[in-house]
Amino acid sequence: MTFGERLRQLMAERGISQRRLAKLVPCNDGYLSKLARNLQVPSAEMAAQLDEALDAGGQLAALRTPPAVGRRVTVHGKYADEVAVTASGIGHHGPVAPELVGYFRQQLPGHYRADMWLGPHMLIPTVNAQTRLIQQLLRTADTPVRRGLLEMGVAYAALLGWLHQDAADLDQSEHWRTAALDMAHRHGDPELVGYALANKAMHAVDLRDGAAVIDYAHAALADEGRLSPKVRVxxxxxxxxxxxxxxxxxxxxxxxxxxxxxVDRVDDAHPWGNACRRTPRYMDIQRATAYGRAGAHADAVRLWDEILVDQPADYRRDTGVFRARQAAALAAAPDPEPEKVVEIAEGAADACTQTGSERLRGELAALPTHASAWAHSPHGRELVEIIASVT
Structure with a gap:
């Protein structure tokens, strides 16, 4: 575990926000945000002060030097641990047991659940290793086993693409979305091809490329009669x-x-793509988000107010994203509520610090543009300070 990861955990366990901790130490909000994201190494004195403020018993001081193993260091576009494994020549030899398909299938729901708690950075190395293992096994598996592995390969590559997208690494996200589509075509199942194309549309959403989103979504629906309700949704x-x-x-x-x-016809026959069943009020969330993108801010605010009354406490990252979108709609609405925007943004900033979600960070960074009408008011200046603490 890294210094930043443990710092975020301790803040969550103690119920201390980043802004409050910065005042206790004291230190700059932005500096503390960099420590929480492992973008800067604290001094020994700062680590000791944080230990004391969080009653951590020296845990942070012990983690002050970033570990050499498991860090997301890239070498020519690959993770360093991937390069090391490739260079070592370690690989699978001999027949591929059919039971391995079941193994990967059983692991997948756990990865989705872990993503809700850990965020992308801690999960990427594990999912990356398993996805590459699937790719390696495909080379020697016989046809029946290979088809099962291809389905799992689509699911794992799509998940890895999503994790990189959540971490704001859109190049790696595109790489794995494309790998998922390639494996779907190899398998030949329209269901998998439709799912992989829908994932390409998801990637285009974060690029804000509306035309590409529409094109990929239409392509996913081209063979709609052969698709399950889940993929169609x-x-x-x-x-x-x-x-x-x-x-x-x-x-x-x-x-x-x-x-x-x-939505009510969606079943869990496949272990992938279950956000529409797993996420409470999924359709309302999608509608509120799309309304915000379409400029229907007042209607988006109305929906967000209803949605966020009962979101589960353990959906920290997703709830943080939803609250940032609620704040954006409030800020841009015909009758904005600056005080409420600031309050919501502060809570979302805490969730950003705890989960390390770059997607949430991006939603927060866009907030000041929605608040341009009152940017020079006291609330506008406070909003800028909150955003600066996590960007």
Whole structure:
């Protein structure tokens, strides 16, 4: 475990926000944010002060020097641990046991759950190693086993693409989304191809490329009659976000109404792509987000107020993202509420520090642009300070 990871854990365990901890030590908010993200090494004195403020019994001081193993250092576009494994020549030899497909299938739901708690940075090395192992096993597996591994390869590569997207590494995200699509085509199942294309649409959402989102979503739905309700829901949701970027509110509603009619028919036959079943009020969340993108801020605010009443406490990262979107809609609404925006942004900033989610950081960084009408007010200046503490 790194210094930053333990610092975030201790803050969460003690219920201390980043801003409050910065005042206790005392130190600069932005500096503390860098420590929590392992972007800077604290001095011995600072580590001791944080230990004392968090009653950590010397744990942070012991972690002050970043460990050499497991860090996300890149070498020519690859993780250093990947380069080391490749160079070592270690690989699988001999027949591939069919039971390995079941092993990867059983592991997948646990990765989704861990993502909710740990965020992307701690999970990427594990999922990356398993995805590369699947790719390696594909070379020697016989046809029946290879088909099972290809399905798992699509699921793991898509998850890895998502984790990199959440970590704001869009180049790696694109690489793994493309790998997922390639394995889906190798398998030949329209269901897997549709799922992989929907994941490409998800990647285009973060690029804010509305045209690409629409194109990938339409491609995913090209063989809609052969797709499960789950894949159709995912593709329709991203299609709605594409229309949101183009400002077409009517199309957003039309497409999301289609998706909403399918949600109750989604089953868990596949262990992948279950956000539409796992996330409370999934369709309302997608509609509120698409409304914000389409500029329908007042309607987005109304929905976010309803959604965020009962979000689970253990959905820290996702709830933080939703609150940042709620704050953006409030800030840009015809009748903005600056005081409420600041309050929401502060809570979302704490979630950002605890989870290390770059996606949440990006949502927060965009907030001041929505608050331009009152940027020079006291609340506007306080908002800028909050955002600066995590960016």
């Amino acid at each position: 995912l593709a329709l949701v991203y299609l709605a976000h594409g229309y949101g970027y183009s400002g077409d509110r009517d199309a957003v509603d039309r497409v999301l109404d289609r998706a909403e009619s399918l």
